[in-house]
Amino acid sequence: MIRKRMSSFLLMGVLGATSILRSQGLTAAQILDAVDRNLSSDNQVFTSRMVVHGRRASRTIVSKSWVVGTEKAFTEYLSPPREAGTKMLKVGKQLRIYSPQTDRVLQISGHMLRQSVMGSDFSYQDMMEDQSLQEAYHAELEGSELLDGRDSWVILLTAKKLGLAYPTRRAWVDKEWMLPMKEEMYAKGGKLLKSALVKEVMNVQGRTYPKVWLFKDELKRNSRGTEWIIDEIAFNVTIPEAMFSKAALRR
Amino acid sequence: MLIPKLAQRNLIGAGARTWLNVVTTSLALFMIVFASGMYDGMIAYTKRVTVATEIGGGQYWHPAYDPDDPFSIDDSHGLLPDELRQIVRRGEAMPILVVQGAAYPAGRVLPVMIRGIPPQQSIIDLPTQVLQAQPDGALPVLMGQGMARLSELEKGDRFVLRWRDVHGSYDARDAEVVGIMDVENFKVDLGQVWLPLELLRTMVDVPGHATYVVIGADEALTAASGEWVPRDHIFLLQDILNAVKADQPYVWTLYGLLLALAAMGIFNSQVLSIFRRRREIGTLMSLGMHRGRVVSLFTMEGALHSVYALLLTIIWGAPVLYLVATRGIPIPYDGADIGIVMGQRMWPVYSAGLLGGTVILVALIVTLVSYLPSRRIAKMNPTDALRGRAA
Numbered sequence: 065m066i067r068k069r070m071s072s073f074l075l076m077g078v079l080g081a082t083s084i085l086r087s088q089g090l091t092a093a094q095i096l097d098a099v100d101r102n103l104s105s106d107n108q109v110f111t112s113r114m115v116v117h118g119r120r121a122s123r124t125i126v127s128k129s130w131v132v133g134t135e136k137a138f139t140e141y142l143s144p145p146r147e148a149g150t151k152m153l154k155v156g157k158q159l160r161i162y163s164p165q166t167d168r169v170l171q172i173s174g175h176m177l178r179q180s181v182m183g184s185d186f187s188y189q190d191m192m193e194d195q196s197l198q199e200a201y202h203a204e205l206e207g208s209e210l211l212d213g214r215d216s217w218v219i220l221l222t223a224k225k226l227g228l229a230y231p232t233r234r235a236w237v238d239k240e241w242m243l244p245m246k247e248e249m250y251a252k253g254g255k256l257l258k259s260a261l262v263k264e265v266m267n268v269q270g271r272t273y274p275k276v277w278l279f280k281d282e283l284k285r286n287s288r289g290t291e292w293i294i295d296e297i298a299f300n301v302t303i304p305e306a307m308f309s310k311a312a313l314r315r
Numbered sequence: 316m317l318i319p320k321l322a323q324r325n326l327i328g329a330g331a332r333t334w335l336n337v338v339t340t341s342l343a344l345f346m347i348v349f350a351s352g353m354y355d356g357m358i359a360y361t362k363r364v365t366v367a368t369e370i371g372g373g374q375y376w377h378p379a380y381d382p383d384d385p386f387s388i389d390d391s392h393g394l395l396p397d398e399l400r401q402i403v404r405r406g407e408a409m410p411i412l413v414v415q416g417a418a419y420p421a422g423r424v425l426p427v428m429i430r431g432i433p434p435q436q437s438i439i440d441l442p443t444q445v446l447q448a449q450p451d452g453a454l455p456v457l458m459g460q461g462m463a464r465l466s467e468l469e470k471g472d473r474f475v476l477r478w479r480d481v482h483g484s485y486d487a488r489d490a491e492v493v494g495i496m497d498v499e500n501f502k503v504d505l506g507q508v509w510l511p512l513e514l515l516r517t518m519v520d521v522p523g524h525a526t527y528v529v530i531g532a533d534e535a536l537t538a539a540s541g542e543w544v545p546r547d548h549i550f551l552l553q554d555i556l557n558a559v560k561a562d563q564p565y566v567w568t569l570y571g572l573l574l575a576l577a578a579m580g581i582f583n584s585q586v587l588s589i590f591r592r593r594r595e596i597g598t599l600m601s602l603g604m605h606r607g608r609v610v611s612l613f614t615m616e617g618a619l620h621s622v623y624a625l626l627l628t629i630i631w632g633a634p635v636l637y638l639v640a641t642r643g644i645p646i647p648y649d650g651a652d653i654g655i656v657m658g659q660r661m662w663p664v665y666s667a668g669l670l671g672g673t674v675i676l677v678a679l680i681v682t683l684v685s686y687l688p689s690r691r692i693a694k695m696n697p698t699d700a701l702r703g704r705a706a
Contacts, residue, residue: 173386226482251477252486283475283487285422 117288162313340624352663396541410525416478431515445494459504597700617685
C-alpha cells in the first residue's frame with residue numbers, strides 16, 4: 065500500500081496539467097502519462113521490507129501485499145514475530161486492521177488515521193490517499209534539475225480543492241527511466257513536511273521499477289526516516305476477489 | 316462529685332500504666348487529625364487549583380466534545396449559540412478552542428493539544444496576557460513548566476508546530492515560547508500549548524468556533540445554552556471526587572487501626588485493673604456503694620484517659636499541627652507523575668468538624684472500651700471480691 069501511495073501521485077496522472085516544458089516540447093501531463101505507463105498495472109503482488117530507523121536502533125517489518133488498482137489492497141505482516149499475522153485491508157475509503165493478539169478487526173478512522181504505521185514515518189492517512197490527483201492537483205512543470213547526477217523534470221502540484229493532506233507537492237521525474245525519483249510534501253504555509261526518495265531501481269518484467277524508497281518526516285531533526293524495500297514484485301497476476309473481504313483478515 | 320474525684324485519683328495513682336495509655340491515645344488522636352487534615356487539605360487544594368486554572372464557575376461543552384476521547388476532539392467545535400455568545404460578550408465567560416497537533420522541539424516530535432484562549436481573559440488564573448506578544452514570523456505560544464521541561468524549551472525558544480485545518484490539510488509554522496507559566500494543574504500544562512484564540516481560529520479556518528466555554532467563578536450555569544452541554548463543578552471535579560470516594564475505605568481502615576491501638580491499650584488496662592482491684596471493689600460494695608456506681612467509677616477512670624490524651628495532644632500536638640498548617644509540607648515529587656493536581660507543598664486543613672468529630676469519636680470509643688470490662692463488676696459478689704475472688 066505504501067508503494068501504491070508513493071507512486072499514486074503520478075500513477076493516476078495529472079492529466080489536467082497545463083504547463084509546458086517548452087524546451088522539451090512536453091507538457092507536465094505527457095510526462096506523467098509516461099510515468100503512468102511505466103508504473104501502472106492492473107494488479108500487483110509484492111513482498112517488501114519496511115526498515116524503520118529510530119534514534120537508537122532500526123526495526124525491519126516484512127510484509128506481503130496484494131493490490132488491485134487503487135481501490136483494493138491487502139497486506140499481511142510476516143515478521144518480526146510481534147507483528148506477524150497482523151493484516152490490513154483497504155477497500156475504497158475503509159481501512160481495517162486485524163490483530164492476532166486480540167483476534168479483533170479494528171476499523172481505522174478519524175484521528176487514528178493520523179497515527180504512524182508500525183512506528184514508521186508514514187501515517188495510515190498517507191497510505192489511504194488514493195484519490196485522483198488529476199482531480200485534486202494542478203500540475204506545473206518547473207524545469208529540469210540534476211538529481212544525484214541524473215537529469216530530472218521538476219513538477220509542482222498544487223491543490224485544486226480544500227481538504228488534501230498536503231496542499232502542495234513537488235516531484236522530480238527521471239527523464240530516462242520516467243520514474244518519480246523524489247517527492248516533497250508541503251504544509252499549507254509552505255513548510256516542508258515529508259519527503260520520499262527512490263534510492264535504488266530494478267528491472268522487473270521488462271520495466272525499470274523503484275526498489276528502495278526512503279520516506280522522511282522532515283520536521284524531525286536528524287531523522288533517518290523509513291526505508292521501504294521491494295524484494296519481489298509480480299505484475300498482472302490473478303488475485304481472488306475473496307482476498308479483499310473482511311473475512312480474509314481472520315484467515 | 317465523688318466518682319470523678321475518685322476516678323481521677325485512682326488514675327493518677329496508677330502511674331506509668333495510665334501515662335502509657337494516655338500517650339498512645341494522644342498519638343492516635345494526633346495522627347487522625349493530622350492525616351485527615353492533610354487529606355482534606357490536598358482535596359481542597361486540588362479543587363481550588365482546578366477551579367482557578369481550568370474550570371472556572373463551570374463550562375459549556377460543544378455537544379460532541381469529550382476530553383477523554385482524542386479521536387473526536389478535532390470534530391468537537393462549532394459556533395457559539397446566541398445565549399453563550401451574549402455572556403461571552405458581557406465578559407462573563409470565554410470560549411476555548413481545542414485542536415490536536417504536534418510540536419517538534421529540537422527536531423523531536425511531541426503530540427500536543429493546541430488550546431486557543433483569549434489573551435486578555437481574566438476568567439481563569441493563567442497568565443495569558445503574554446500571548447499578546449507578536450514574535451517576528453512565529454506563533455506566540457504559552458506553556459506550563461511541566462511542558463517546557465518535557466520539551467526542553469525555554470522562554471524565547473522556537474520550535475515547529477504542526478496541525479491540520481478544518482478541511483484536513485496539514486499546516487506547520489514556527490512557534491516561539493513567549494511565556495512559561497508556573498501552574499500546578501498538570502491538565503493545563505502537560506501536553507498543552509496555548510495560543511491566542513483568534514489566531515488559532517484563523518490557523519484552523521474556523522472563525523467564531525469554540526470547543527467549550529468557561530464561565531467566571533461568580534457566574535451561574537443556566538440551562539439555556541442551545542445544544543451545548545452545561546457542566547457544573549460536580550461533573551468537572553468528578554475525577555477528584557471519585558478518587559476521594561475510592562480512597563475512603565483505606566482512610567477509614569487507617570483510622571480504625573489507630574483507634575484500635577489506643578482502645579486495645581485501654582481495654583487491656585481496664586481488664587487488668589478490675590482483676591487486680593477485686594478487694595477494693597469488694598470494700599466499696601461492702602461500704603454501701605451500689606454496683607452501678609462502681610461500674611461508673613471504673614468506666615470514668617477509663618474515659619478520663621481520653622481527656623488526658625486530649626490535654627496532652629493540645630500541649631504537644633497543637634503546635635506541631637499549627638506549624639504544619641502555616642508552613643506546609645514539601646512534596647518531593649510532581650503530582651502530575653501520579654495523575655493528581657497538587658502543589659509543591661501540601662497544606663493541611665483542620666476544620667472544626669474534623670477536630671470536634673475526632674475528639675468525640677476517640678472519647679466515645681475509649682469510654683466504650685472502658686465500660687465493657689467494667690460490666691463484670693456488676694456480677695461480683697462483695698464477699699468473694701473481699702476475699703480476692705473473681706465473679
